[in-house]
Amino acid sequence: MSTAVADCPQGWCTGGACDGARLDSLLTPDARWLWEQLAARADKSGEPSMTGGTTMITAPAESGQRAAVLGLVGSRILLAGERRRIRLEELTLRLRQHGAHLTPGAVAAHAAGRALGSTAAERARQSARTATLRKLRARLTGALPDHARLRPSDEAWEELHRTGRVARILQHPAPEQLLKAAAEVLRLLPPQGRIDRRMLAFKAAGDPHSLDAGTDLAGLVLAEAAAAGLTAAGTPPRTAWGCLGVDLDRLGGGLLSLGVHPDGWLVPSRFPLVLPRATLAEVSWPAPPHADGWVFVTENPSVTTAAIELNPAIPVRLLCTVGTPSAAELDALARLADSGWNIAVRADFDASGIQHMRAALRVVPTAHPWRMNADDYVRSLHPDPFQPTPLDTERLPETGWDPAVHTAMRARGRPAYEEALLDDLLDDIRRGHPHPHPRPNP
Template identity: 30%
Template sequence: MTRRDAPGAPPDADALAFLTRPGLTRLWTAVRARLERNGLQPTGTVRLQNLDAQECEALSLLLAKPLTAPNATIRLADLDTRLRASAVGRGLAATLAELGPPLTDRRAAREATAAERTRLWSTAEETLTATPLGDQPWSRQWLEEIRRSGTLTRQSSRRPSDHSSQTALTTVTQAIQTLATLFPGTGPDSTPTPTPATWGRGELATRTTGSAHGLDDGTLLARLVLRGIALAQDVEFPTDAPSRRALWRRASVTPDEVSSTVLTYGLRPTGGTWQETALRERADHHLETHLTLRELRTVRLELTPRTRIHVCENPRIVEAAADAGCTAPLICTSGSATTVVLTLLDALAATGCAFAYHGDFDWAGIALANRVMQRYEATTPWRMNAADYEYLITRSQVHGTPQLSLTGAPVVAMWDRELTPLMQALGIALHEEGALDLLLEDLG
């Protein structure tokens, strides 16, 4: 490369073409990494090892001195001076920016991130102090736990120009405002007192976030608020959906307990209230019943001791059982054991009921069966063993039924060690409807 004659002119196209030759690739990679660590200042050195002939030739031309050794140590200051005096006519950082991609000043980025986090926690402290929570020890503990965990600041990117820092600040501010709404004062013994009003969770979310879904399960904001409620009430942080709902209720917040239902059939509780009577009457008339979480909190589901309850996966089984006038009690998971399903099964298990489970013969069905059987000890497979699977597959083949391929990662059936290997060997999935006639026979 020859010296430029016109300072300030654009870099010479031939000079830039020279800098992009393959023999310099490793050099620019190493120099870029060092510059980004150095705050884009051309200080320090880079060392290249095991140079091949092409690299030695390119480096010799670039540095204007012969290189024959397999290793080379290059001072960034010398390289910067050489580029400025060459046809490139600009320093090392500007040259690499020209070659692309843009350089990142990692030191400045770290400092900016630290400044953003300082601002975040300073603002959060000020917001907390300005609310009735400010003089509550539990609220200070809550904010410190959030800070130490890093849950909130992980929302912030390394580049403060992104909006994630503001998102983190908005989240913690809304969490403080929500808790201040729930605990507006303290009792005579300095313990937090919940608001006497009862909030719907969507109503509370609208008040503090502007969105009815702001406190939905699974959101970071909901987790932060629940952690605050747990500390205020001096209880354990909830680990499952029922305990989360119970904790919301401790703070006078009513979760949505009417939109999710569990499909039942033939339940005949022994209680004398209108709810138990209605369930018995629907069972007598062979009608299915959808129960909500709200109903499950009030109805007394005491059945005759050791009642055997069949559990299926597909609503079609319930429909067919009702059409056939079956008498055995039946509960449907509707494809997955959601919270409302498990709440019902928990209540029945607590009264001494036993379960018989049937589902799809595919890997998702086996996983769901495992989940139910592990949760409830008094559960037996219902036409769900290896022999049942083999019989149903053979019958479907004799009838010329199209075969559904078994896909996905295998799941070990915990109740029958022969079932999973057999399913892998045959490679056929079978949905619950394929055994419908047999299941109805058992329910009759």
Template identity: 35%
Template sequence: MTRSAEAYERYRAPEFRRLLAAARRSLERNGGEIKGSIGLANPTTAERTAVIGITGTYRSADVRRITIPLSALEESVRNVTGMSLHDVLERIGLKLRFRADERTALDQARQRILAEGEASPLHAEHAWYRQWLAGLASDGTITALINRKDIHLFSQAVRVLQYLYNRPSDAPPIMLPALADATTGDTKALNPGRGSLPTLVLRALAMARGISPESGAEARRDLWDAFDVIVDDLASRVLVLNLRATGQGLGQWLTDAACYGTPFHVTLHQLITLPITVNLPTVYVCENPAVLRRAAGELGASSPPLMCAEGRPSTAFHRLAQLIVDSGGTLRYHGDFDWPGIDMTNQLRARYQAVPWHMDAADYVKAVRDNTDQVQLSGKPQDTPWDPELAEVMKRESRAAYEEATTDTLLADWSRGG
């Protein structure tokens, strides 16, 4: 056959298919070098004839495996087409992928990403950030970002985390679209379903909180909420009882509800759009809504002002708590006698100088003795600076006592005026 631009088409024939596939694997494995041999197991008559034509060496019909030097195939292809074996393979198939080169490029890209992550001030300041970065490197996330050409998402995730941790402690909550715009230039970049970016950020924030990432809209909203990021200012709310306030709209509604001892849910949207002033010397804070419900049912309008963290304080809770403290009020807190409950107590003490109420060692011992449920303590032990003996007794007893089991004691105290 004379050389022509179409001469390579002969290599599309079935008798060359397995032979060229083996040649492709060899070239990709060896970085494009023509070296070594390739083979065919149980060749067909057509394949055996093709190899005889390439090598000029007869192979018997009963041969079980044919081996051919790759250099012989290269020479034959050049004689027929005037092209290299490399070029012919790419003409009739996909571009060759040199594995060693790809691994080197991948390793270099991984090192650049890790170096960028380590350059962030968060790397030196926070163990959770280092854990997050190491996890991305070890579980294939960084490799996946490189393969999808989404490296920019990692850079954006770091910017989001730095933005959240560099905000002043007294900064107002930020809406999620505003956060996305400030860090990526795209107001929708952190929305659910927008790819890897929100997943990367929420994974880091969960580590910063010491919790496992959870799926579902509510879990995502709660996690953003914990960092004063508002996903939905109508969904963020705080349950209160007898919390009189001044201010048009919301202030009037709260005062009216207090007249009847009616529980009231205050949304973050209301707190933002209908400013109030709360001039109360003391506001009690509970963790479980069942406590507030019983206070409303049994004490009604005579119950002292009460707000509920509902397990995990929302942005609305924090905004209202800050209003109370800024006006000179004191928060008196009672929660669960377990390590997460103690951690929340410490957080409220640090943020609002909240005073633990019925949260000392004697209260714990009574709650444990009165509680028939034998629930073992779990999680990381916490210090109790307001009563060091409490932490020691909890470690010794290793039992949890939940707030709803102590409600009788709380109500009795409130009925006597706190």
């Protein structure tokens, strides 16, 4: 009659491997390094007993620690830092002198104070979970209508995996619902025309804010667009949504206008006016009164506020993007240039400001960088800033209009702001052209 093997009282080892074993002589402080290495190996392999095969161990520097395991890993002396391959079957036989059912994994589990194999088990669970979610996504995307604006492919899942989006899906408290909501957003995207983001969010998920910036749902939809090649890496969210036919607050944002207004509009002098994106998409601009007519474009409303106080007899023509310019705003600037106006554009000397300049000069290649050279940057630096903000030089875009700007900003490592040059900017606005006065565009 066989004798039943008791389970481990702590639940750390399997099959009652520790039943009746004498562990004290094995679990000494000097021998602990061996069991820690074996525990790490068991976690990765998913084999909690470790009774077969081989494994590598690395000997510690302390001679007493090496001597403590010589009878277990062989009689040859271990050298400090030596890597030695040991046969787990032989180690198991030596351990059986301390317990009839003892295994290397059981001793390592008691040394670690936990059950082993957790890493491999968790990896297996994650793999199975990922496969299940991939099948669900394939089924949901396969059910999208033929006219869908975006139909994610199964191959694009690998791109989502590479960029870390799949990991974020797995971390979501309800990943299946997240995938279903994303599929509903894709189903509701207009094949042609436009839709308001809040309305789309409400129709797809019952919450007008479910597609706001930073939400998991918005991140997944935009990641699908990027994986499908509809948007490029690093595309600003507003632009990316625009590529999907989704508008973000068409009546918000836009250009803050002072002295330059759409054709046919009658606006009192020095009356600041916000031209929302919906308006900008439809208006036309008047031609300049003469060939050397300039419109100044700035990033910060503080410049507009100061320009309001200029002599009313001075014709001020100023547009402010109030931060990052949208595609609609840049298109409006391009049409302004097409109407015959010379465009002088500037922004803050920071990563986003340089990106604004690059976008504006790409869409309006005839625009003139307005006080945006290296000397202007150096003059804009505050002499004694309180808790100065460091410049993220690794993400600083190139400054094609003047490479010296990029060099100077990387060297100084600090951002600089439009307000520092306010007096100079107002002088240019008074004169009606940027300094130095460039030759008008042909």
